[in-house]
Amino acid sequence: MTLAFQNLRKQYGDVVAIDDVSANFAPGMIHGIIGPNGAGKSTLINMTAGSYTVSGGSISLDGKRLDRLKKYEIANSGVSRTYQNIRLFDQMTALENLEVCFYPREVAGTLKEVLWPPYASARHARRREKCLEILRFFDLQGYADAEAGSLPYGRQRMLEIARALVCNPRVLLLDEPAAGLNHHETTELTAKLAALRSPERVMIVVEHDMDLVMTLCDNIIVMHHGKLLFHGTPAEVQASSDVQLAYLGTANDIDDIRAAAQDRRAQLGIRARRRS
Numbered sequence: 001m002t003l004a005f006q007n008l009r010k011q012y013g014d015v016v017a018i019d020d021v022s023a024n025f026a027p028g029m030i031h032g033i034i035g036p037n038g039a040g041k042s043t044l045i046n047m048t049a050g051s052y053t054v055s056g057g058s059i060s061l062d063g064k065r066l067d068r069l070k071k072y073e074i075a076n077s078g079v080s081r082t083y084q085n086i087r088l089f090d091q092m093t094a095l096e097n098l099e100v101c102f103y104p105r106e107v108a109g110t111l112k113e114v115l116w117p118p119y120a121s122a123r124h125a126r127r128r129e130k131c132l133e134i135l136r137f138f139d140l141q142g143y144a145d146a147e148a149g150s151l152p153y154g155r156q157r158m159l160e161i162a163r164a165l166v167c168n169p170r171v172l173l174l175d176e177p178a179a180g181l182n183h184h185e186t187t188e189l190t191a192k193l194a195a196l197r198s199p200e201r202v203m204i205v206v207e208h209d210m211d212l213v214m215t216l217c218d219n220i221i222v223m224h225h226g227k228l229l230f231h232g233t234p235a236e237v238q239a240s241s242d243v244q245l246a247y248l249g250t251a252n253d254i255d256d257i258r259a260a261a262q263d264r265r266a267q268l269g270i271r272a273r274r275r276s
């Protein structure tokens with residue numbers, strides 16, 4: 001089971017946000033997508049989840065075209081996502097935020113639930129237990145009955161990931177899950193995400209926090225101005241001069257930065273000598 005981008009393209013008016021990107025994402029692995037702001041990372045997530053249409057090329061899962069499906073059909077194919085900006089149902093409890101995810105999928109037995117209350121309550125209890133289990137995994141059980149909007153920011157981030165897991169997704173797309181988290185919370189998140197790796201699941205993490213990406217991911221794609229600049233292991237990415245250029249600017253910029261750093265070191269050296 002592989003998720004594949006083939007010559008993928010996205011244009012917003014005159015802006016080419018994704019330009020001829022091809023990549024395969026194998027299951028059982030955690031794939032990172034990094035790149036400067038505006039590189040097209042969220043656009044890749046949005047197209048995969050069906051939030052945005054595709055301008056060219058294709059996205060497929062197990063050889064089946066996803067980009068031709070409606071958003072709910074993509075979700076029903078097992079694709080789940082979180083958002084760069086948290087999108088919880090603020091006025092519902094943490095538990096309800098998870099429970100609602102079952103309903104669109106379980107419409108099939110609704111008539112039976114209405115006609116036969118014991119069946120409805122057994123089914124409800126099963127859903128509830130599954131959701132509580134996910135909340136416990138994220139150490140959120142203490143917030144089960146609290147309104148989602150009242151949770152501390154870091155817990156809201158966790159709750160959004162918890163919600164994305166309710167349907168046991170085959171493809172899990174996380175758009176900047178560590179955004180706004182402190183160091184301790186990011187470490188906690190890294191451990192949770194590592195535990196979500198499973199042989200059947202494709203995990204894609206878009207993230208700016210390099211510690212998280214380098215610790216967690218098996219493969220990394222580096223995006224730059226809508227193009228796939230580099231694809232490799234964390235070690236290969238760190239060693240790539242192309243990647244360093246994308247992050248720091250042109251070769252001239254890098255020379256300037258090096259010169260400035262040398263100046264600073266020299267100045268500090270002078271001051272240090274003067275102080276001693």
Ligand SMILES: Nc1ncnc2c1ncn2[C@@H]1O[C@H](COP(=O)(O)OP(=O)(O)O)[C@@H](O)[C@H]1O
Nearest residue numbers: 012015017035036037038039040041042043044
């Ligand atoms: N809904 C949109 N309408 C128009 N332009 C957009 C939209 N979303 C993103 N873009 C543009 O597409 C490019 C890539 O954006 P995005 O995918 O959000 O980048 P990233 O997530 O890497 O920061 C940017 O130039 C951005 O301004």
Ligand SMILES: [Mg+2]
Nearest residue numbers: 041042043084
């Ligand atoms: Mg983004």
